[in-house]
Amino acid sequence: MTLAPGLHASLLIMVEREDLATKIGSGDVPVLATPRLLALAEMATVQAVRDHLGAGQTSVGTRVELHHLAASPVGAHVEIGAELTAVDGRRLVFTFTARERARVVGTGTIERTVVDREKFLDRLNPEGTTSG
Template identity: 35%
Template sequence: MAIKGIETGIHFQQSITVNPSLTVPSVSSAFSGFENMPEVFATAFLVGFVEWTCIEALRPYLTSDERTVGTYIDISHCAATPVGMVVIAEVELIEIIGRKLRFKVLCRDEKELISEGFHERFIINYEKFLERVKKKQS
């Protein structure tokens, strides 16, 4: 099924080098309790990296008034990645249901698989979404 030119089978990958700002202790700036943890790629940032990769995969297919928002994530984080190593995220669009897009996700560092699973995003109209958020605030 195709929606707005988006079809299953879209593949995309990108890489990031783990630096100290992407490690578990860096999460403590938002959530206490992480400051004494190992300096390895944080699961919180892994999730963000997966979302960003899916966003970039979809960018060429969206109109200027469309965005996607994450609605579901089910990924493992099965191996630690130290500072200085490169992480590659690979995503494949495997299912389209209306405006819901489901991706298969694989992430690996220079030595091994570090994550796999699924991520779902939903296509939104940006202005309408902001209107709903403003309404919720009032």
């Protein structure tokens, strides 16, 4: 595992109907849903470290702080960037910012923990076998 602060990733989306609070059920206005913004931020954190984890390792989310600051309607282009800011053993801390043009749409921190994928999945299955 070669994880160090500074690793980063970003993704760009165009807000579509499937991304809206009205569609997801998190509100009744047709704007980018907060849960969707969080999912996108988590996707960026996964991408930031994917190629730097050891064989058989993955990361799982453990803590989130999100500030959804501005609404984004259908058709808006939102860029979400995440950066690894701290590594404490298996604990990873990321900051993220979501922008629509120059306007900040959301910010926050996400913590993830590095785990052995097979062991993690085995704990979920009482028979001890992973399912695909």
